Amino acid sequence: MxxxxxxxxxxxxxxxxxxxxxxxxxxxxxxxxxxSSSSGDLPAGSDLVGRSAAAMRSVSSTHFTIKVDGELPDVTVKDAEGDLNAKGESKGRAKVEQFGQLLEVEYVLVGRDLYFKGPTGGFSKLPAALAGQVYDPTAILDPDKGVAKVLASAKDAKTVSAENGGHVVEATVPKDVVAGLVPGIGGDVKATFTLKDDKLADAVFELSGGAKVTMALTDLNKTFTVAPPT
Incomplete structure (x- = not known):
C-alpha cells in the first residue's frame, strides 16, 4: 500500500x-x-534565634554601628559607631541632637568614668552612670538586656531567606525587652535579624510610630584596649 x-x-x-x-x-x-522544596529547607526561625542568643552571650567584644531613622523621644543619638567589650568599656563617636542641632561627639567609657568631647574643646570627665542619659552602648553585650536577651525573647520567629552564608529571620520582640537596647519603646516591635555562624550580624527594629533603628555588629571577639584620654 x-x-x-x-x-x-x-x-x-x-x-x-x-x-x-x-x-x-x-x-x-x-x-x-x-x-517549594528550597523554601521548605530553610531552618526554623526559632532554632536560629535560639542558637544565636546562646552564642552572643559568649561574645567578648564587638565593633558596632547604630542608626536611628525617625524620632525617638527618649533617644537623642541619631547614629553612633565604636568598639565595646563585655566588661563595659567602650570608645567611639556619636551624632547627638541637642536643641535642634546635630552635634558630633567623641566618648570614652572606662571604669567608672565617662570622657565626653564635644565639637569644641577637650574631653570632660563625668560619672559613667550619665552615659545612660544619652545612650549606653555597653547594653549591647549585656546578657540580661542586650542582643542575647532580645534574640532569646523573640516571638513568632520566621526564616524568610538565606543569603551570603547566613539567614534572615523576622520576629516580634516584646517592648520591655527592646527597651534594654532602645529606651522609650511604647509597644512590641517588628525585628529583622541577619544571622551568620550563629552570631547576630545586624538587626532592624521597626517601631509603631514609623521610626526605625538599625544596628550592625562586626569584628566580634577582636581584642582592643580602652584607656582614659590624655
Missing part, C-alpha cells in the same frame, strides 16, 4: 509538538517543586 507522505509528515510533526509540550510541562513542574 502506498504511504501518504503528507499524512505521515503531519502526524510526525504533531507527535513532536506534543512531545515538546510534555517536556516543557515536566520541566516547569520540576522547577516549581524545586522552588
Amino acid at each position: 502506498p504511504v501518504d507522505l503528507r499524512v505521515f509528515s503531519g502526524r510526525w510533526i504533531y507527535d513532536l509538538r506534543m512531545s515538546r509540550r510534555r517536556v516543557l510541562v515536566g520541566a516547569l513542574a520540576l522547577l516549581l517543586a524545586g522552588c
Whole structure:
C-alpha cells in the first residue's frame, strides 16, 4: 500500500509538538517543586534565634554601628559607631541632637568614668552612670538586656531567606525587652535579624510610630584596649 507522505509528515510533526509540550510541562513542574522544596529547607526561625542568643552571650567584644531613622523621644543619638567589650568599656563617636542641632561627639567609657568631647574643646570627665542619659552602648553585650536577651525573647520567629552564608529571620520582640537596647519603646516591635555562624550580624527594629533603628555588629571577639584620654 502506498504511504501518504503528507499524512505521515503531519502526524510526525504533531507527535513532536506534543512531545515538546510534555517536556516543557515536566520541566516547569520540576522547577516549581524545586522552588517549594528550597523554601521548605530553610531552618526554623526559632532554632536560629535560639542558637544565636546562646552564642552572643559568649561574645567578648564587638565593633558596632547604630542608626536611628525617625524620632525617638527618649533617644537623642541619631547614629553612633565604636568598639565595646563585655566588661563595659567602650570608645567611639556619636551624632547627638541637642536643641535642634546635630552635634558630633567623641566618648570614652572606662571604669567608672565617662570622657565626653564635644565639637569644641577637650574631653570632660563625668560619672559613667550619665552615659545612660544619652545612650549606653555597653547594653549591647549585656546578657540580661542586650542582643542575647532580645534574640532569646523573640516571638513568632520566621526564616524568610538565606543569603551570603547566613539567614534572615523576622520576629516580634516584646517592648520591655527592646527597651534594654532602645529606651522609650511604647509597644512590641517588628525585628529583622541577619544571622551568620550563629552570631547576630545586624538587626532592624521597626517601631509603631514609623521610626526605625538599625544596628550592625562586626569584628566580634577582636581584642582592643580602652584607656582614659590624655
